[in-house]
Amino acid sequence: MEHPFHYFGYIAAILTTLSFLPQAIKKIKEKNTEGISLIMYTMFTAGLFLWVIYGFYIQDIAILVGNIITLLFAVIILSVKLKNVKTEG
DSSP: OOOTTHHHHHHHHHHHHHHHHHHHHHHHOOOOOSSSSSSHHHHHHHHHHHHHHHHHHOOOOOHHHHHHHHHHHHHHHHHHHHHHHHOOO
């Protein structure tokens, strides 16, 4: 049986993922990434990727699920941002 403290991890994963989704969905629908820093989003996406690797290493489902979902949206937004940078520059 899991320690009750693990539920804090599950709640944190749910909240951080859900808080990210409205903005991610908006940026994906609008394809407007003007207000997003390319450097910041690249670092954010890399950080999420490292969290996923760490989650696999320690076998923590809360870290894995939350960061995999957020990483998928972050990669999509970063792709849109890179496409916009190419067309603008």
